Amino acid sequence: MDSFRIVIDGKECEAYPGETVLQVAERNGIIIPVFCYHKELRPEGACRVCLVEVEGAPRLATACTLKAMPNMVVRTNTERVRKARAGVIELILNNHTLECPICDKSGECELQMTGFRHGPKKSRYAEPRREKDIVIKGPLIEIDNDRCILCRRCIRMCGENMGNRVLGILKRGYQAYISPFKGDFVESGCEHCGSCIDVCPVGSLLDRAFKYKDRPWRMEKTWTTCTFCGSGCRLEVDTYHGRIKRVVGRIGVNSGHNRGYLCVRGKWGWDVVYSERRLKKPLLRDGEGLREITLQEALEVLKERVCGKPVNLYVESSLTNEELELLSAVFGRENVTSDAYSFSQALSGISEITGRFEADKLSSIYSADIVFVIGDFIEEVTPVVATLLRLSVIQKGKRLIRLGTFPSKLDSVAFQTLLVKEEELLDTLKHFIMGTLDASYTSNNRDIDRVAKVLRNKKVAFVLGGMTLFSPDVKEVAKTVSYLADRLVSKSSVVVVPPKANAIGVAKLFDLKKPSELEGEVNVLVNVELDRDFPGTELKKGFTVLFSPYYTPDVALADLIIPVETGLEKNGTVEGLEGELQLRSSFKPEYSLLEVLRALPLRQVDIRRREVVLNCELGHTKLRKEPDQLYLSVLLGRTGWNSVSYYSENVGKVATGRVLLLNPEDGRGREIVTLKTSGGELTVPVEEKEEIPKGRALLRIERFTRDVSKLLKGYFPSVTGIPCKLLSEA
Amino acid sequence: MEKLLLRNVDKENSHTIEVYLRSGGYQALRKALKEMSPEDVIEEVKESGLRGRGGAGFPTGLKWEFAAADVKEPKFFVCNADEGEPCTFKDRVIIEKDPHALIEGMLIGAYATGCRYGYIYLRGEYPIGKRILERAIAEAYEKGFLGENILGTDFSFDLYVHSGAGAYICGEETALIDSLEGRRGEPRIKPPFPVNAGYLWQPTVVNNVETLANIPLIVERGGKWYSGIGSPDCPGPKLYAVSGKVKKPGVYELPMGTPLSEIIYEHAGGIVGDRKLKAVFPGGASSSVLTPEEIDVPMDFPSLAKAGTMLGSGAVMVLDETDCIVKTALRLIEFFRHESCGKCVPCREGTDWLVRIVRRIEEGQGTESDLDVILSVSETMENSFCGLGMAAHNPVASTVKKFREEFLRHIKLGRCPFRSG
Known part of the structure; x- marks a missing residue:
């Protein structure tokens, strides 16, 4: 696109077609005050603070909505503009509460700053202040409408960028106020991503966990990476005297690939650090019970019972690269299993086509024409990745196509959604391979042919993620997708969204085995929760060491338990969607995994290069079931992922229960059913939903417990595509 | 002067299609469809010099030309029948007494601009008008003036009545479109203008009832004849x-x-x-x-x-002379405060502030400096988002300017001089 010149305040500025005057001014260091405008949001033009004078125009124009035109001459600082601006700010301030001394936003409030810089110096308001006195309290978010300036950033953020449409305006004119549509956050379907709080320019939308807790200006700000899922979001941790007060994403300022967007886990899950379930001391099984020991004693036990022996290493994949390196140096890397097993299967599927054991970066979606998402519940497993995919459509105008089994939030912005049965996923992908090669090919399905036609000769970014990564077919799906990408224009990319923060690091470092294939004598569990990370498996017999930040159910299985730190207390790196991500912490935890490991002797580790075998033969689905059976999928919800809702009091407030979602034809009006798989039985309440496809049973859980884990017996690493039956009477 | 717009209203059952047809109704439509191309119709309207009767006075022919030039399909033709300002009741006469003139005008406009679907956005407080319009539309469908292949031509047009929910702001064309889409009626950013991106972001023509009632006359008797009526630069x-x-x-x-x-x-x-x-x-x-x-x-x-x-x-x-100008200003600005949608600051906060000041003056609690505040707030309100806010201060600011003496009398007396006792 050809740029052109415009003049702002006498300065010649370069502008591009489609840019607004405000954007050009911002880039050239000319400050125009704003309230309703936000970099990440669609312009609204409602606050009228960014008024500027345009030569030749009779009226003042709002810079946020005014498109730059060649030879435009704009003035932002004339007497007329200053007066109009001050007039508008005066109107906003007239009825604004003066609660600055107790307002959480004070110190980083945009109204304070803009009022100070551009506002009137004296109030002419002689009327009594108008009070709305409408405070709406949700479990985590609170709206104080007296402080609200009705800039509607929150509404646009919630409705357009996040796609939730929870917040809206009730009443009109001077009585208008912000509220969740149904009056209540949870009932209105709030996901508690906290983005509304982040973009609120004043202290109207409040983080209840932070309310009255501290002052913004005196907290120490540390940028780190969230390790609650594979999105790898960059976030700011605010601490005072070594205690975390809050976490903020700073949308629009954040330089991470998440651009400041967070989810409920990242925004509110920080209090896992102060969980009551944290382990305080090392424990040793002694006779019948556990007894507290010192770290020194624990190290002695480790050296005596574990070091030098063949170790079964169970690692949870949100550990840092540094920890993983040291773990493998101390305990060896022959018998390693991880919850990233399934993810590593996807990478190995890709490697059979490309010869490289890796996937592309998420940022490749921005240079593609089409974003092709394969997977269900990306918005539950890695919510921020789903947000970024959504924004690539809304802000960057990409075409999004989604292939999956269950309906998703992303479908509302999708160019085309293809919902197929899990067992037909591979065949559908093969139709695309044929359809993109041969224009006359038909799959006898109009939608598939339509998508194949769209894909032809386009640069496509394939994004594989969500629950599909835990399907029995994961390797074949990844391989077929990679094959398809290979057949399209050469720059097409395949992104696999890791379910956990360092799944890529674990998959690359270790040659992972299934737990049943382990051959060691002693077990070392690091950060692991057996039922959550290895559902359907049993621990091998032998002396068991557990490194964990929390008092998990596995404590009962362990002989030696050593406390470690949580992700927010670590320094280090993880392999994320965008390469290496930094973890930083401003305080020192009492027990550190790295320090424990450093005190232990290293062993000889022979590092074998991973052998990649090229194999372009495409396989078939492994899903098999009897005619009267259903396919069970177990979904660990947004709040429960990584057990956040179990350890975090904040997130626990918005956690949901366990429920089985069925199509009404399968549910047949039953309120409670017993679910039976080859591994076990589970009695759960039923919720019937039209959106759930027939023949599927979706078990939504908040936490993997023993009984759920039993259902999946023998299916590790799959949590979806499990044949099951519904027993009529409970 | 010969009655043109009101030519039918005094006849018995003027709202029925029989009466309308007997007095030469739908002849203009026949003429437009059979003898004129869409370009001819636009040319005729442009020649007539017709300007929109909704308030802004935008040349109708020009608006149609913009809409006709847009290539996006489908296009929509919307009649703005949300007549909600106090003391305005001109459109109601046409809606209730001569609905077929409105429908014919819409048909000709839709033909000229290439619109496939039409909506009449009717003021929520006109339930009788709604019944009459719906009956008239049914009659028009029956006689083949609406629907597919009208009068045996390729032109098809479907028309619906949409009742508003009682918001004055929905008379503003972009807010009207928002409301038509099922959202909260609030003005949108212009540009893009509705003729390019209106209802469902498709090209949309929005014309006032009275404007459309003029169209059959122009087509029937010619733009040249029409331009001879009244003022030369805005005739009719x-x-x-x-x-x-x-x-x-x-x-x-x-x-x-x-x-x-x-x-x-x-x-x-x-x-x-x-x-x-x-x-x-x-x-x-x-x-x-x-x-x-x-x-x-x-x-x-x-x-x-x-x-x-x-x-x-x-x-x-x-x-x-017996009316209190302060009271009048108060009543009018109270109306605007009530009807402000709350989207932009100047209108939302300005109307409320003006109401509070004027009410204080009317109650005898005002001061002379209040008058300067009124004028300065009015100036700020000029920067509102849409026409409502830009005009809302007019009744107050103009009365303060022209009847300053009377405001000062309220302030000095400490009460309203027109109030007895």
């Missing part, structure tokens, strides 16, 4: 809704540019009780007030703009 017949302290309030059809004094004294019969005229709002609640010395002004868009006010919808509100 105009409906003036006269209310207030006149002997014969009502809707009067007069040529554009009829002097205000003639409307009040000749057609509306002068002031009640032959009292003295005090003030006139010549273009509805959002226009600036005129004093008795200024009423010789011709009632058309340019002349009133020159006089510092506006024609708006052509609703003439007459006040006599």
